[in-house]
Amino acid sequence: MTVKRVASLGDISEHAWNDVADPRDMFQSHAWLRALEQSGDAPVTYLIARRPGDPRVLGALPLYDSLPSRGDYLSWPELHFRDLLAAGSRGGRLGLLAGSCAGFSTRLIVDRTLPSPTRTAVLRALREAAGAVAAERGLPYTFFLFLDAAAWRDLAPLTADGDHHRLASVAQTELELPGAGFDDYLATLPRNTRTSARREAGVFAKDCSTETVPLREAIPAVAPMIVNVRAKHGMAYSVDVVTRRLSAYASALGDGAATALLCRVEGRVVGTGVMCRWHDRLYVTDFGRLDDGAPDPFVYFNAAIYEPIKHAYAAGLSTVVTGAGAELGKARRGSAVLPLVHLAWAAADGGDRQLGAAQAEDRETYWRKLRSTHPTYFPAVWDELL
Incomplete structure (x- = not known):
């Protein structure tokens, strides 16, 4: 497959995009992402995965610039990974924000009719392309914020030694x-x-x-x-x-x-x-x-x-x-x-996997205690993350 960089959703037909987006997820829709792009909320690049010569979109990934001047929890991943920021950033910036930046659960834009190994291959190609964009800009990470459990399940096989993940401090x-x-x-x-x-x-x-x-x-x-x-x-x-x-x-x-x-x-x-x-x-x-x-x-x-x-x-x-x-x-x-997960993809392997391990364990402990106190509020999907 090929992964192409596109500067605007105006260059992708609404039909082609929405064919692969989850119709129940507003934040994957062409209408929402195009409106967000036009608002100037954050500079964006779209990665589009296709088979050569086939116009059908297999998967897509919006990449937003993380702007330290914003300082908000939706669009500044460094607020969720302060340990990485303290370890050394590039002028207050650690990387790009991938997927949704809405503060609601983030799901993956990938064709669900594909066999599981093919979906994994699509996501791997998008990961590698996102890492290349981050590296070109001198940034060490690409971030997903607020992944839901299904998205984390899909991405977990792709995580590498330099990656970091942790439960979010809030849940959906x-x-x-x-x-x-x-x-x-x-x-x-x-x-x-x-x-x-x-x-x-x-x-x-x-x-x-x-x-x-x-x-x-x-x-x-x-x-x-x-x-x-x-x-x-x-x-x-x-x-x-x-x-x-x-x-x-x-x-x-x-x-x-x-x-x-x-x-x-x-x-x-x-x-x-x-x-x-x-x-x-x-x-x-x-x-x-x-x-x-x-x-x-x-x-x-x-x-x-x-x-x-x-x-x-x-x-x-x-x-x-x-x-x-x-x-x-x-x-x-x-x-x-419902649980949400933050993920920091390293642009290159070899990062310190122990960095931030204590903070991640503290977050798991917090949710574990809360769930044990109020078990009826937390469905079984938490089992795989706790």
């Missing part, structure tokens, strides 16, 4: 919707949680009014609130960065599928949840709120969980992807907790 949470409405969802919760959820939704409904509007119209109002929440959790974002990302959602999905839930108390917008619909899944991509002492009648649980669940039921969707972070709060409200 997803809720498969039971029944046909919000009451059916509540009925699946344990009694104590169900009582709390009813109270949280009731207080919110009494004190808050809500409005769902096209995300495009709401970006100037909601971007500062999202930045505020992320800053509280130590994530260095600017309003411009968040605005570009929200604009990419709006551009990729359109007004009907990229929406913002506005939560008002006494007429003022005090919180927001960003919802993106893709096929039968609803992604809750962002939460924001004011930080000025405004009343908080359970705005987070409603804007990030309950109201999106109601929205998904009304739209006939099957799944609400509640995202990474705050795992226990989401799990108590019905979401499954």
Whole structure:
């Protein structure tokens, strides 16, 4: 096979790309990646694997420049591999970011109809091509962030002596919707949680009014609130960065599928949840709120969980992807907790495999303890990683 470098998805037909992308994964879609590219969020190169003379795409890999000035957890891998950064980087840069840079689970863009050995060969060719790009730019690593378990399973046979991997500090949470409405969802919760959820939704409904509007119209109002929440959790974002990302959602999905839930108390917008619909899944991509002492009648649980669940039921969707972070709060409200893995591919073998081993073991210990304390929240897929 051959691997070609392409500067823009505008040079790849939407049909050819989406034929190989997972149709259930919004972040693999031609629409999302093209919108992200056009937003200027980060310089990108696409690697495209094909058989010679055959236009069909066998596999693909977006490669984004990692920009240290950004400092955010989506697009700066060094935040997840500080040990590698301390060991010696190139002007604050360790490498390229491969695959998704969305903060949701990263899956591989590879033709699933191919036999397993052929898929492995495609991924190996993409790995080697990514390593060549990194080496040309004087960078020692190519990173995958937030790999889901299936992607890690596919990539694990390709890892080499100089590679590093570790569980992410956050996990993906997803809720498969039971029944046909919000009451059916509540009925699946344990009694104590169900009582709390009813109270949280009731207080919110009494004190808050809500409005769902096209995300495009709401970006100037909601971007500062999202930045505020992320800053509280130590994530260095600017309003411009968040605005570009929200604009990419709006551009990729359109007004009907990229929406913002506005939560008002006494007429003022005090919180927001960003919802993106893709096929039968609803992604809750962002939460924001004011930080000025405004009343908080359970705005987070409603804007990030309950109201999106109601929205998904009304739209006939099957799944609400509640995202990474705050795992226990989401799990108590019905979401499954799914593991994510960070991987640093060395551009050349011979790196120190022991570097960062203690940090990786600490992360495994953290998740192991959490799972032993709350076993019902963690499905069996964790077994292979713990």
